[in-house]
Amino acid sequence: MNLWPAVDGEGEALDVLVQKRRNKRAALKLLRKLLQNQGITPTKIVTDKLRSYGAALRDLEIEHVHDTTNRLNNRAESSHVPIRRRERKMQRFKSHKSAQIFLSIYGPIYNLFNTQRHLITRKTLRQLRSISMVEWALMTNAA
Secondary structure, X not given: OEEEEEEOOOOOEEEEEEEOOOOHHHHHHHHHHHHHHHOOOOOOEEOOOOHHHHHHHHHOOOHHHEEOOOOOOHHHHHHOHHHHHHHHHOOOOXXXXXXXXXXXXXXXXXXXXXXXXXXXXXXXXXXXHHHHHHHHHHHHHHO
């Protein structure tokens, strides 16, 4: 299985797609899903040098925003490290479908509790964590 993470400029996971192949069809599926969810046309799309991204963006007629410059996609590549760590603890996912279900839920929860600790003071971190816990309590009580 291939993990296709989509990350915004601040490092928050927008979406994760699990596919068997890394071809044009899979890239089109991911990009269409992202563009529908965001509602606006992005000013820049950074990917690795996989040709299927370019082909998919040509089909969507937004290839002018595509950028494959070295090391710009490090944020996307390192965004799935916690997912891989979690996968190892779970002794692999049992199926493609179970992986997709888990990852679609895990992304927003990870964004809620993930803070850039090296950029803020300890006091601010405590405040952000308490806000996150209040939001989490509201979300879990509503469900």
